[in-house]
Amino acid sequence: MVDTDDQPVLNLTEDDFVVSVGGTEIPVVSSELDSKPPKIALLLDNSNVMSEAGADPMLRNGVGDFLRILSPQHEVGLFTIARNVQTRADFTMDRQVLRSEADRVFSDRGAGLRMMDALFDIWDERYTAEDTWPVFVLVLTDGSELSDFISDDQYNRFVNDLIQRGANVHVVLFSGQGALNPLNMLGGTQKQYGMSLTENTGGFYRTINTPTGLPVVLTEFANYLNQQFEEVSTRYRILIEVPEELSRQGISVEVKREDINLQIFPSRSLPQ
Structure with missing residues (x-):
């Protein structure tokens, strides 16, 4: 305008x-x-694939780059999502707290991913109707997705809720197991969910084959979020019934x- x-x-x-x-x-x-700046949930898959690929240093470097580049007015919450969902740092603008917690993230050998459990839990417990711009940034691997069963109706309601509340989902998937992962024959549950969520919410979906791609993609995401907020902040949101x-x-x-x-x-x- x-x-x-x-x-x-x-x-x-x-x-x-x-x-x-x-x-x-x-x-x-x-x-x-x-x-109002976005409220960003950064979800890190610290499951067995990260451990086997020796990807921990690149994951921590990528998160550090993301936090360094991201505009300081953006709140960020840090969560790990292997074996169970852990809140490493609740939503804050304190980058020092976030970087300190990110430096303590290590992969959990033998642990499986809880992608959808994490999304449902954080959406229900950490976001409210007052959060006008929820954003999820997910760092995933192609290991086993062990979340509780959700029906198509539950998933569709969740996606519709994201859309109605103006949420964005961005995903980077590290194919650490590649062709050796039997889930890749079907594309992998997290891949299917990730592509659906990003497509429906206008987010990015990126795949990488080596851990060195993690800092590259997370830097891309941070720059995009900065540019997006700069452009959107002078637009009006109009509510009609x-x-x-x-x-x-x-x-x-x-x-x-x-x-x-x-x-x-x-x-x-x-x-x-």
């Missing part, structure tokens, strides 16, 4: 917007600048002021 001088317009209210669905004007419930009979109709948005150039974005995602 910029004016004729290409400067951001930061003082609009819901009264300045006109929203129509299928040609029918409907009330704007609220509008606010999307200027669409009547059931109009739910399949197109939505249009206008601004009453003539000195404003309006551009509509369906989500926070930037071109990849």
Whole structure:
């Protein structure tokens, strides 16, 4: 949202917007600048594959680079997700605390991954409705995914909840076992979930074959999150309630002021 001088317009209210669905004007419930930084859960797979690949140093280096590059106003929570879900550092902007805890992360020999258990637990227990921009960054391996069974209905409800609340999921998958992993014949449960979650939430999905790729991808993620917040922070989030009979109709948005150039974005995602 910029004016004729290409400067951001930061003082609009819901009264300045006109929203129509299928040609029918409907009330704007609220509008606010999307200027609150994301709240980022960094989930680290410290399972057996990391141990066998000797990937611990690269994992810690990658997390250190991620925290160093990431803008300081972003809250980050650090979790390990092998054998069981452990909170290493609850959400904080204190990078020293996060780096200190990251330096204590070591792989757990013989432990399996708990990817979906971790996502469900952290979503339910660590995020609230007041968190307007939840973000998950997952560092995964291609070892065994041992989370409790979830039905298709449970998974679909979870994905819809992520979408409704504007969450993003980013995944890097380290194929430490490669062709030796029988799960790769089917793509691996975590690979299927990871691709689905990133596609549905507008996140990144990256695969690497060597541990040295971990710092590279985590640096990419941190730079993207910085750029994304910089661009999104001058946009407005508009909340409307669409009547059931109009739910399949197109939505249009206008601004009453003539000195404003309006551009509509369906989500926070930037071109990849």
